[in-house]
Amino acid sequence: MSFPVERLPSSSKGDEIASLMRFEIISGRLKKGDVVSENSLAKTYHASRSPAREALRILQAEGLLRLERLGAVVVGLTEKDMEEINDVRFLIESFVMKECAKNANDSLYAYLRYTLENMRISAINNDFVEFSIQDITFHEAIIEASNHKRILHVWKGIKNIVVTALLIATEKRMMERDQIDNLIKKHSDIIDAMKDGDAQKIEDALKIHFVDTRKTVFESIFTNQSMTE
Structure with missing residues (x-):
């Protein structure tokens, strides 16, 4: 690949x-x-x-x-580097999700559901590249909807590494359909939490998603790196 x-x-x-x-x-x-x-x-x-x-x-x-x-x-990418990127993502995404939830933006929720449907179609077609693109699109749409210039600047600074790591991890995930279905559900849970407008539910849903994604990313990247040494 x-x-x-x-x-x-x-x-x-x-x-x-x-x-x-x-x-x-x-x-x-x-x-x-x-x-x-x-x-x-x-x-x-x-x-x-x-x-x-x-x-x-x-x-x-x-x-x-x-x-x-x-x-x-x-220089490479270490586990500590990836942990720090995950920390930054959680901080900015939990904030923007809570901010967007305050505005009850129906057009945003409709677009997020649309990206989920595209993820499902990509999974059926075993297209891990398109699945990854739609996954990133989901998260980026929320960040952009917050209309927070500084947070968007921070996101752009880490986006390329996040996209690359996600591609590597998603290729592995595609081998197990249960993992993909579970990932789509976690994104759906995030939308539901945002629509409820409950800040704690939003944070909990995002944390569950990030814990799962972290596990797959770390297994995919750092196991692969050790195998190539």
Whole structure:
């Protein structure tokens, strides 16, 4: 499996290279300490040095590598890194869900139900890429509906790593249909809690979902990384 750049919104060549490299790093194919250069990236991805340089800067900003005089050194993604990303996600998503619940936005709930239906269709078709895209769309729709500029900025800073980790984990989940059905139900429970407007129910529903997702992501990523060492 490689990162499905063709299934995501149009982006620059630098973004595409960054997406492919990010997947290589998080999946463990590129290991901590590996060195890559602009020239090697340009050759591998059939690009000029400019987008290769852009990709390296993007990944440095995400903390996945560091730029040195002789090239870019892979830093990788540790379990602590992923824990911190999960903490940030829970903090911002629990907040925006509670804020959106106060406004009783029927159009938002209708859109969230629509994404759930797309997730079900993707599961039937065993399309883990589309399932992952719809999963992210669900969460991002709530964040955007909060109309909170600073939270949206924080989300964009971690989104690419979250998407990549989710793709790896969802491919594994697709092997067990019960897990997928359970995941869809947890998203439905979040909608129900938001419609009830009960802050504690929202937090509980999100926490249950995150605990389950954390388990699958950690098993998929860090078990896979250890196998490639």
